[in-house]
Amino acid sequence: MNTSTLGRPVDTDEKASALRRRRNRFNRIMLTLTGVCAVVVVVPLLLIFYYLMVAGAGSINLDFFTQLPAPVGEPGGGMANALLGTMFLVLLAGAIGIPIAVGAGVFLAEDGRSPLATVVRFTADVMNGIPSIVVGIFVWAWVVVWMGRFSLLAGGIALAVMLIPMVTRTTEEMVRLVPKELREGGVALGFTRWRTTLGIVLPAARSGILTGVLVALARIAGETAPLLFTAFGNPFWEWRLNEPISALPLLIYQYAISPYDEWHRLAWAAALVLIGLVLAVSLASRFLIRNPYRQR
Amino acid sequence: MIMEKLSDAGERTVGQSPVRSSPSGNRPAPPPRTGEPAPDGGLAVAARDFSFWYGKTQALDSITLDVPVRRVSALIGPSGCGKSTFLRSINRMNDLIPDTRHEGEILLDGSAVYSSGRDVVELRKRVGMVFQKSNPFPKSIYENVAYGPRVNRLVSSRGDMDALVEESLRQAALWDEVKDRLDRSALGLSGGQQQRLCIARALAVSPEVILMDEPASALDPIATQKIEELIHELKDRYTILIVTHNMQQAARVSDFTAFFFMGRLIEIGKTEEIFTNPRQEQTEAYITGRFG
Ligand SMILES: Nc1ncnc2c1ncn2[C@@H]1O[C@H](COP(=O)(O)OP(=O)(O)OP(=O)(O)O)[C@@H](O)[C@H]1O
Ligand SMILES: [Mg+2]
Numbered sequence: 001m002n003t004s005t006l007g008r009p010v011d012t013d014e015k016a017s018a019l020r021r022r023r024n025r026f027n028r029i030m031l032t033l034t035g036v037c038a039v040v041v042v043v044p045l046l047l048i049f050y051y052l053m054v055a056g057a058g059s060i061n062l063d064f065f066t067q068l069p070a071p072v073g074e075p076g077g078g079m080a081n082a083l084l085g086t087m088f089l090v091l092l093a094g095a096i097g098i099p100i101a102v103g104a105g106v107f108l109a110e111d112g113r114s115p116l117a118t119v120v121r122f123t124a125d126v127m128n129g130i131p132s133i134v135v136g137i138f139v140w141a142w143v144v145v146w147m148g149r150f151s152l153l154a155g156g157i158a159l160a161v162m163l164i165p166m167v168t169r170t171t172e173e174m175v176r177l178v179p180k181e182l183r184e185g186g187v188a189l190g191f192t193r194w195r196t197t198l199g200i201v202l203p204a205a206r207s208g209i210l211t212g213v214l215v216a217l218a219r220i221a222g223e224t225a226p227l228l229f230t231a232f233g234n235p236f237w238e239w240r241l242n243e244p245i246s247a248l249p250l251l252i253y254q255y256a257i258s259p260y261d262e263w264h265r266l267a268w269a270a271a272l273v274l275i276g277l278v279l280a281v282s283l284a285s286r287f288l289i290r291n292p293y294r295q296r
Numbered sequence: 297m298i299m300e301k302l303s304d305a306g307e308r309t310v311g312q313s314p315v316r317s318s319p320s321g322n323r324p325a326p327p328p329r330t331g332e333p334a335p336d337g338g339l340a341v342a343a344r345d346f347s348f349w350y351g352k353t354q355a356l357d358s359i360t361l362d363v364p365v366r367r368v369s370a371l372i373g374p375s376g377c378g379k380s381t382f383l384r385s386i387n388r389m390n391d392l393i394p395d396t397r398h399e400g401e402i403l404l405d406g407s408a409v410y411s412s413g414r415d416v417v418e419l420r421k422r423v424g425m426v427f428q429k430s431n432p433f434p435k436s437i438y439e440n441v442a443y444g445p446r447v448n449r450l451v452s453s454r455g456d457m458d459a460l461v462e463e464s465l466r467q468a469a470l471w472d473e474v475k476d477r478l479d480r481s482a483l484g485l486s487g488g489q490q491q492r493l494c495i496a497r498a499l500a501v502s503p504e505v506i507l508m509d510e511p512a513s514a515l516d517p518i519a520t521q522k523i524e525e526l527i528h529e530l531k532d533r534y535t536i537l538i539v540t541h542n543m544q545q546a547a548r549v550s551d552f553t554a555f556f557f558m559g560r561l562i563e564i565g566k567t568e569e570i571f572t573n574p575r576q577e578q579t580e581a582y583i584t585g586r587f588g
Contacts, residue, residue, distance in 0.1 A: 113394070181431040185494070188389060189444040189501055190421035199447065204434045 052275060056268030064269060069235055069251070075262060079270055081237050085152075085246040086274075088239060089231060090221050092156030097163040098213055104164070105171025105209075110197060112172075121172070127165035133225035135161050140229035150244040155231025159220040166219065170212025174205040207288045214285040218278045224249035248274050340365040340505050340535035341386055345400035348381055350393065355381040357559040358400065363505075363552075368527060368536045370546040370567065373556035374582065379539040382556070383507045385409075386537070387423040388416050405504065421448060424498030428510040430490035432482035432497075437474050440482045440493055441465060444501040460500060468496035469526050488519025495526065499534075506530070508538040512545065524549050543583055547571050555579045 063078045070077025104124075108117050139158040144150055178201050186196035202209075220226075227233075232244040233254060239245070248270050255267035341363040348356040355378045363369050371379045384390045386402055388409060402409040409419060432440050441461045444450075451457045461478070465471040470492040474485070482493055491511060498506055508527075512520040527536060527549045540546050546553055547567060554564040555576070563576045574580045 179431070181427055181429050182433065184389060184392070184425075184427065185431040185433065185497075187392065188387060188420055188425035188427075189447075189497065190417045190419075191444075191447055192417060195447055199443070200433050 049275065052268060052272040056265065056270070056272035059265045059269035060272065064266075064273075068237065069266075072260060072263075077266075079246075079248065079251055079266065079273075081234070082246040082248045082251040082270070083273070085231070085234070085238065086221055086248045088152055088245060089155045089159055089227070089247055090217055092152065092241075093159030093163050093220055094213070094217060096156060097160035098167060100160075101164045101167035102171050102209060102213075104168045106175055106197060106202065108168065108172040109175035110193075112176075120168075124165040124168045127161075128169065131225070132162060132223050133228075136226040136229050139226065144230060147242065149242065150230060150232030151242045152231060152238070152245040153241045155227050155245060155247065158226035158230045159223060162220050162223060162226060163216045166216040167209075167212055170216070171205075171209050174208030174212065175201060177208065178204045211285040211288045214281050214288070218281040218285075221281075222249055222274055222278055224253050228253075339363060339403070340405060341537070342403040342406075343382070343400070344403065346382075346385065346402055347399045348378070348385055348390070349397050350381075351395045355559055356385070356398075359561050361554055361561050361564050363535060363537055365535050366531060366533070367551040368531050368538060368549050369552040369554065370550035371537065371539045371554050371556060372541070372543070372546050372582070373562075375541075377556040378559045379556050380509050383425075383509050383537060383539055386505070386507060387420050387425055389420075389425065391416065421501050422503055423505045423507060424501065424503035426491070426494050426498055426506065426508040426511045428513055430487060430494050430514070432485070432490050432493050434481070434483060436479045437482045437485070437493065438478040441496050441500045444497060448501055450501060464496040464500040465493075467499050467530065468492045469522060469529070470496055486519070488515045488522060491515060491519070491523060492526065495523075499530075503534065505535045505537065508536065510539050510541065513541065520545070543571075543585075555582060557582070 063076055064080075065078060065083065066080050067076070067078030068081055069079060104120060108121055111117050112121075135158055139154055139161065143154040143157055147154065182204055183196055183201055186200040187193065191199065227247050227250050231247055231250065233250040234244045234246045252267045252270045252274070255263040255270070258264070339362045343359045343361050346356060346359045347354065359378075359382060371382065373379055381390065385398065386404070386409065390396050390398075398410060401411075404419065404423065408414065433443065435443065438461055441464050442457050445457065445460055451460055462471060462475075465474065470489060473489060474493075482490065485493060491514075495506075495511075512523045515523065524545065527538065530536060531551075538546075538549065550567045552564065553567045553570040555562045555570065555574075555578070557578055563570065563574060563579045565575075570579065571583060574583065
């Protein structure tokens with residue numbers, strides 16, 4: 001029998017190359033299919049952005065960022081108070097939620113096998129899946145009813161309840177990613193466990209944690225449902241903790257379901273601004289993701 | 297610091313009150329053959345019938361050995377024989393691993409490392425460690441060295457700290473290479489420089505004993521040579537215990553060599569003797585490369 005240089009019988013070379021062709025074809029088809037899926041992921045964002053630009057960009061002007069909403073029927077006006085309100089709400093939620101979430105995340109990473117950690121982790125995962133309207137109702141029942149009024153505080157708490165499980169889990173993941181050699185390096189120098197965690201492990205995980213925090217802040221900045229029964233909305237300037245406050249998503253909701261064309265245009269504009277904010281924060285977090293072990 | 301002169305070979309007690317949490321049982325442990333004592337005498341570290349378990353796996357079996365002060369002692373033996381476990385038992389790094397237990401005792405300068413009142417943090421300040429994989433903190437070069445002394449409150453003024461950082465980096469033979477970029481990230485250094493930085497970091501808290509677990513295994517020959525020269529320099533001031541898989545390295549840098557096999561100490565002695573005239577057949581087989 002003839003053999004090829006590789007010692008294989010010649011008559012199988014035909015088969016082998018047919019097999020190779022088939023494999024290559026399969027490879028190409030799969031690549032194309034997954035590529036199409038990837039494009040489908042991007043399309044909605046592009047469409048949303050395009051549509052918002054068309055429908056909303058025209059209403060964005062200086063007034064939009066500096067004026068209160070105009071009364072029905074009057075043209076112009078802006079959403080300055082809602083922008084400010086969203087800022088306050090997000091800051092308040094961050095101030096309440098970030099320390100708790102980072103603390104809990106560090107605990108989960110440090111003491112991950114204890115029963116408490118198991119319970120906390122499970123709870124955080126469940127909380128991550130709870131519909132945001134439920135969070136709104138829950139905070140209404142506890143905070144709003146207790147205070148007797150809608151308020152910035154209640155809205156901030158509702159958003160914090162959304163934020164805490166997200167940041168807890170990302171913090172845990174990020175702290176876990178810190179190589180154990182680094183912790184051992186600290187312990188071997190005679191540092192207490194606590195000092196090692198705060199002084200060495202946390203700084204090493206810092207950029208990852210910050211990214212998680214930014215993503216979570218961007219998420220809650222766009223939440224409407226938790227604010228419906230808590231922050232409630234307010235047509236005027238407001239910054240006091242115990243008063244209802246306006247927020248961009250609330251205004252979008254309110255304006256979009258109104259019968260007025262002018263308000264519809266403003267809702268589109270507000271949506272555009274909101275998406276712009278979220279996009280900006282996401283981009284910022286992209287830059288922070290860079291490896292902390294990267295050389296300077 | 298060192299409490300007692302080394303008298304004879306054989307079973308010895310060190311310090312006033314040797315702690316033995318377990319009797320040696322009925323297995324007569326062969327008396328360890330230690331090399332001659334250091335001229336100024338004394339033991340930095342001594343293990344007495346020390347055994348160690350990870351869960352149900354026994355990693356060390358009745359280790360009894362002496363580490364003379366201000367000498368370099370090498371631990372050799374095939375992979376998995378317990379060298380790292382022994383090293384990490386001395387500064388109790390194994391405490392970080394759940395489900396471990398030990399029997400017997402390790403003495404540092406005569407006092408029991410595992411006694412219940414022992415301050416582990418203080419122990420680890422006295423016993424520094426350099427790891428196989430260099431692990432500089434993600435901080436500046438300066439901070440890597442200064443962080444330990446600052447946390448442990450060893451210096452009070454900024455000037456003292458600068459002096460300590462310089463001295464530590466000089467001792468680690470790194471000063472000239474980094475003096476112009478002390479504020480840059482330590483992660484920008486080469487592997488060999490990072491390892492010397494870790495040595496400087498360990499020196500900065502003024503330990504008495506330095507444990508090195510394969511400190512040069514990830515380095516090229518030139519960086520390895522630097523580390524070896526460094527070890528040579530340091531042995532005037534510190535007691536050094538080094539784990540290595542490199543027989544030539546053990547022969548070059550150490551005064552005493554201990555051969556571990558399957559969790560047991562097979563033989564310990566002066567390095568020349570171990571390498572030229574080992575008593576145990578297993579030792580000879582290992583160092584001549586017949587197994588391991
Ligand atoms: N964290 C751990 N958990 C469970 N078993 C361990 C752990 N670390 C080590 N062991 C086991 O203990 C034994 C001794 O391991 P050790 O790391 O001390 O060996 P070694 O001599 O340092 O080996 P090497 O030369 O490969 O570094 C091995 O059987 C190992 O599998
Ligand atoms: Mg090892």
